[in-house]
Amino acid sequence: MIITDTHTHLYSDSFDEDRKEKIQEAIDNNIKRFFIPAIDSETTQSMYDLEKAFPENVFLMMGLHPTHARENYKDELKHVEEELHKRKFYAVGEIGIDLYWDKSTLDIQKDAFKRQIQMAKEKALPIVIHCREAFDEIFEVLESEKDDQLFGIFHCFTGTHEQALKALSYNMKLGIGGVVTFKNGGIDKFLNQIPLEEIVIETDSPYLSPTPFRGKRNEPVYILKVVEKLAELYDLPVEKIAEMTTKNSKEVFGI
Numbered sequence: 001m002i003i004t005d006t007h008t009h010l011y012s013d014s015f016d017e018d019r020k021e022k023i024q025e026a027i028d029n030n031i032k033r034f035f036i037p038a039i040d041s042e043t044t045q046s047m048y049d050l051e052k053a054f055p056e057n058v059f060l061m062m063g064l065h066p067t068h069a070r071e072n073y074k075d076e077l078k079h080v081e082e083e084l085h086k087r088k089f090y091a092v093g094e095i096g097i098d099l100y101w102d103k104s105t106l107d108i109q110k111d112a113f114k115r116q117i118q119m120a121k122e123k124a125l126p127i128v129i130h131c132r133e134a135f136d137e138i139f140e141v142l143e144s145e146k147d148d149q150l151f152g153i154f155h156c157f158t159g160t161h162e163q164a165l166k167a168l169s170y171n172m173k174l175g176i177g178g179v180v181t182f183k184n185g186g187i188d189k190f191l192n193q194i195p196l197e198e199i200v201i202e203t204d205s206p207y208l209s210p211t212p213f214r215g216k217r218n219e220p221v222y223i224l225k226v227v228e229k230l231a232e233l234y235d236l237p238v239e240k241i242a243e244m245t246t247k248n249s250k251e252v253f254g255i
Helices: 019-028 041-053 073-086 106-122 135-145 161-169 220-234 238-253
Strands: 003-005 031-036 058-060 092-098 127-132 152-154 172-176 199-201
Touching (some): 003 238, 092 106
Parallel strands (some): 152 172
16 A cells, blocks of 8 residues: 655744654655645755655655745746756645735736746646635636646645536545544535546645644654545445545656
8 A cells, every 4th residue: 555645845944853753753654755846045055955865755846835926936946947957856846825924916816826827837747836815817717717727736735616516627636634534624525426537635744734743743653544534435445545636646746
């Protein structure tokens, strides 16, 4: 059994004291593939260091996170583009729109999102979307970029059944994490109506710990709680959930 975490910030400084131990603990529990999203140029070197430490297990993305799209965003996008031309990445991400923290940067965020989708298409790469309180705005950009080259993952999906179906219509898989275990998370009410072929799993560690660890640092091994919840929702063995979601991740990332 191999479990794939399609979205984890293992380079976060919250793991500075025990990073290697926590990754090894996950590997020992069959969590053997970690896909690492970029945030901005300041995280690039720490991502490379992580890949060097676990070359068989760590796979990198490159991108500018929407909350880091500020006045200097064009310089940051230049960095993304340069890195994408330099070496192999498995996705452009995480990219998107976040209106929870700052609505005033919406135009900048939309421009950065659109430009990075185009970079992904140029490299035939998937995109990994961050969406917070911005479904309409995200869908508007995706609609303008919709074609056969557009594909990827709607990371940390927290929308409605209708929004899930709309996300799938843009050739996105749904990234399901700790929220599926929350009592009032909402997605557990309809998720089993979405084909398992359209689902990948993630921790988003150190954020969004699943129940019963909510409010604490999310750790790589906690993805097992997501697997268990999906097994319950789809009425399948955990091994089947692991197998299917890993297969789906290979379809997206090509590895």
